[in-house]
Amino acid sequence: MSQTIVIAEIAKGAIHPTTAELVTAANALGSAPIVIVPCTDSTIADAAGSIQGISKVIALKSDIFAEYDASGWATAIDAVAPSGIIITSANPQSKDLAARLAARRNISVVQDVVAIEGGNLVSPIYSGKAMQTVSLAGDAAVSVRANIFAASPQGASADVSVVDATGDMATAVEEFLARASTRLDVAEANIIISGGRGMGSPDNFSHLEKIADTIGAAVGASRAAVDTWEPISHAMQVGQTGKTVNPNLYIAVGISGAIQHLAGMRSSKYIVAINKDADAPIFQHADYGIVATWEEALPVLQASLSAMMN
């Protein structure tokens, strides 16, 4: 069996829980991975050592990990990772890194893996309208979608070694542009409530925001909402030309369920649809569908969720 190498997912200066899902994927490919933690502060790597099913942790410490730079990161990680199958998360930055690492090693990359069946990798193609199963002959870089593999449990105490890395940044961040809104980003959220043209006006998104605040969700939007209403920013757009999201729960309100919207959210674990048209295509993908206007349904949803959270 090939050696596997998991590149830990870091968010807000800590190991992101997705990392334990990547370990499960590595185990499914047949081996206990080495977990590489790209970091500026090596103490954050200790948390990775407690994930069961790994062989060891390398805290790869360097100032270059303060900001993402594809070239610098790939050079530094390549220098410490043994040959084998490299596994990253499938968010945009990690997919970029996986592609860089693969090219650096002249190996193939398989992105957005959602299942591993007998060593073969399954990923969506044509925006999820079909699935592709491939076999690997040799090393590869593989990115794995979040919220699909079960997280490997805690409780181990693997060896953590610290390695100092050096690397050159090929790009430079000039200025951080804070988001116009301080709301949670759809790409980082476990629960998303999205509004479409059926919301009628951008002001009505305040109803979605209220629910989002109650349950810790991000607010998303369809392209029709983004293109029609200036205050609804492209950063909120889910779909083919927006973000691909994989939350535990996706609530679509006043969204018809066009194929390009589905492309961005159909792999969500649970989907709730609220739409006044019983024939809207979104209902074919919903675990829970409510045929009603949002004016009717959202106040009830808000009240029930608030009661639960208290």
Added chain:
Amino acid sequence: MTNIAVLVKQVPDTNARIVISDDRVDLSAVKMVMSPYDEFAVETALQHREASGGEVTAITVGGASADKVLKDAKAIGVDHIVRIDCDSYLDSNSLQSMISSVISEIGAEVVYCGKAAADTGAGSTGPGIAERLGWASVSNIISATFSDIISVVAPVQGGNARISVSLPAVISCDKGNVKVRKPNVKGIMQAKKAQVDVKSASPSSSSISIISHSLPPSKPAGKTYEGGAAAAEVAQLLRDEANVI
């Protein structure tokens, strides 16, 4: 003067229904179009040319039927069109090797591409060729301004950042706020006459084999309720059945 390249790919129209026959996607009845993000890449490449002078070469990989996407790019305003002639399945490794050798051959200093092709959705090509060429790269940009250095806006953790990139570089484009120009009559006429520069290529062997294509597993039918009051029950189920609240 900048020697600019843009990568374009022909993909099924995003509205197309995808059918499978004999374990493979069957695209014979599907309308093929330029991958939507590539439209943003072409637009950004043309804006770069307008700012710095120079020429834009559009490059695709495919069989003769892929000439259409090059003609579309020509109609919008690129100067040269190149097709790397290859009709077989390529893994990322062999595809990127072929493209990067053509980029070197034409002497491009900057390469634009879409953030991902709408068929594979992978987004590997831009960063992959940058690595092979030893160039900088920034992915998923939403805007760009051009001088000796390109200044782009791209997502980073927690928001967006303005990032400066010196050439040579590969830049992949997300939707952003750019309005893509449409072809005019003159462009369409020129595209008709334009000659595609066809380059032969010998792909290296692939370390990935496709076992099968299949339709996505259909979700068991969900529960549907009439009327807004049902939202209370759905909220309960989200907590007690789905365990997501």
